Amino acid sequence: MSGAQPLKILITGGARGIGRGLFRHFLRAGHSVYVLDSNTTELEHVRKTAEAWTTSSSPSVWKASLCDLRDRSNIKTAVEDVKRTFDGKLDVLINNAMATEGVGAGRPMEDDSDEIMDDWDTKIAVGLTAPYLLGRLCVPLLKAGSSAPGSPGTIINISSTRAYQAEDNHEAYSAAKAGILGLTQSMSVSLGHRHKIRVNAILPGWIHVMNERAEADGSSAAWEEGLTQEDADWHPAGRVGKVDDIAKAVEYLIGSGFVTGQEVVVDGGVGRKMVYPEE
Known part of the structure; x- marks a missing residue:
């Protein structure tokens, strides 16, 4: 989007992982960004570091x-604040947040405890219900946006290759990520026909984001820290994914006014190792 007009972007889960990387990417490009996150520690840290990501040439x-x-009710309050902050306009909504931790996570589905169902409820709420509600509430703002010539705002939902290729004991995560694909298709039809709002999904493969958090900043951890040559060799592309790979896919979807209801897979090829992502 080189030379494009500044955009107003809302990103959920923007204090760490892929969301934080997108926050930095778009601030550095001169766009206005509003991020939501539930992790108070990471949120406070990103508030201290984000100022260095802005450019003096583009307010x-x-x-x-x-x-x-x-x-x-938290979501509704947040959207009202986005409306005030961005003067009633929004160009891009990126539904990125996902609950990747919690009591019950990773337990076998035969587990008869309440914790495993609590984990299910949390993942479905954050990973599927919240994107639906945010999409609904942001329609008036997106209608007023202009992410592409002759087009209103756009919605990008972050799914996962785990929607199609899961591993043991991650039913809630995979179900939410698969559900977001169905939601993307449905929203693209409904919002496209009525408002010309485009809705697409990105399915990341293994995107290494362990450096996108406060602890890594404190130790000045490099992106490749924790990765091995074997990790790279598992991918036909020859490396593990980076946040920049997702940012390029986001930029493509923002600027492509004819693309809607689509699934963009960002993956270095089918490997033998699945890594639980941290959006």
Whole structure:
């Protein structure tokens, strides 16, 4: 999007992982970004570091707010603040957040405890219900946006290759990520026909994001820290994925006014090792 007009972008899960990388990428490009996250430690840290990501040549507005995406009233309050912050306009909504931790996570589905169902409820709420509600509430803002010539705003949902290729004991995660694909298709038809709002999904493969967090910043960890040559060799592309790979896919979907209802897979090839992502 070199030379494009500044955009107003909302990113969920923007304090760490892929979301933080997208936050930095778009601030550095001169766009205005509003991020939501439920992790208070990471959120406070990203507030301290984000100022260094802005450019003096292009004035931008940014805000990082605490929001529990399991709480529908929290989501409604957040959207009202986005509306005030961006003067009623939004160009891009990126539904990136996903609960990747919690009691019950990774337990076999035969487990008869309440914790495993609590984990299910959390992942479905954050990974599927919240994107649906955010999409609904942001329609008036997106209608007023202009992410591409002659086009209103656009929605990008972050799914996962795990929607199609899971591993043992991650039913809730895979179900939410597969559900977001169905939601993307449905929303693209409904919002496209009525408002010309485009809706697409990105399916990341193994995107290494262990450096996208406060702890890594404190130790000045490089992106490749924790990776091995074997990790790279598992991928026909010859390496593990980076946040920049996702940013390029996001830019493509923002700028491609004829693309909607599509699934863009960002993966270095089918490997033998699955890594639990941290959006």
